[in-house]
Amino acid sequence: MATLKDIAQRANISTSTISRFLNEDPTLSVSEDKKRAILEAVESLGYQSPKRSKKQFVHHEVTKTNEPVGEQNVVMLNFLTPTQEIDDPYFTSIRAGIQNRCLEKGIDLKTLHLDQVDANLKLIKNAPALIAVGHFSKQVVETLYQANQHIIFVDSNPLGSKTDAVLIDRLALSDEVMQHVLNNHCKRPAFIGNNEERLHVFRKVTKEHGLYHEALCKVSKEYCIESGYQAMKEMLQLDELPDVVYAATDMVAVGVYRAIYESGLTIPGDIQVIGTNDISSARHMSPSLTTMRLFPFEMGEVAIDMFIEKMAGRKYKKTVLFGHEFIWRDSFQRK
Structure with a gap:
């Protein structure tokens, strides 16, 4: 089981700072870069706080449930398995951004993986919105859309203007x-x-x-x-x-x-x-x-912002297109 020390080593931040951040210490001031590093380390290491209070960095991995989802709940579907996701920093960062915004807004997050869709169609149907992260086959997309038309796709846009989407250009x-x-x-x-x-x-x-x-x-x-x-x-x-x-x-x-x-x-x-x-x-x-x-972390945060907009009554579909920045380093140099 991962510890605060493991997170500190991964994020290169002191355990005391990490502990105060995860426990929402109101006197703590943390830069956005440090916040992102902590959340990504927490996610990649699978850390869970012993207290497991709702306001801490905790989400629910779903196996199978028939319980309806409330208005302040959101379901996230990831196309990668947990092992694949940990090995992919881009999608780990998207998930960390989603979880961070849920933590800030007091939204309960329920997580599904691709192989759990069929067993949890009722959960998907009852969700006020489904955040689908990654790339899905045409058959899966059709299944999801039939169950719930309130989908927010992240990093793909298979249904165009029929749904919301958060994308890189x-x-x-x-x-x-x-x-x-x-x-x-x-x-x-x-x-x-x-x-x-x-x-x-x-x-x-x-x-x-x-x-x-x-x-x-x-x-x-x-x-x-x-x-x-x-x-x-x-x-x-x-x-x-x-x-x-x-x-x-x-x-x-x-x-x-x-x-x-x-x-x-x-x-x-x-x-x-x-x-x-x-x-x-x-x-x-x-x-x-x-x-x-x-900016995958920010893409995850924006997906939750779009969910909040839906809950506030937004009727139109929306696509957010993120920019990029070319970083010159030594493996490719200007001539």
């Missing part, structure tokens, strides 16, 4: 990455990621400039270290290597680093690397990782 951020790639006069850019907007922008831009090579475009269903590692190993078998790799996530970039170093090559001397998300360890990688900073 994948088109804009990938276009900015590719402009930096072009401005740096890269000749063999590579992409490792999923089949979504960033892949489409990469292909469009590289084809327009005569830089597209099918072997340098690796599509995976997972955003993880292993997928980045395997994809990069395959590219390193080519006669002509990429000069820059655009990784769909920083976790993918970690795998890319590993494969490059195992081959005896250097970053950025032989191959440059660009990631996405700006996870906490990105600045500590060797060399530090150039990446696109996103």
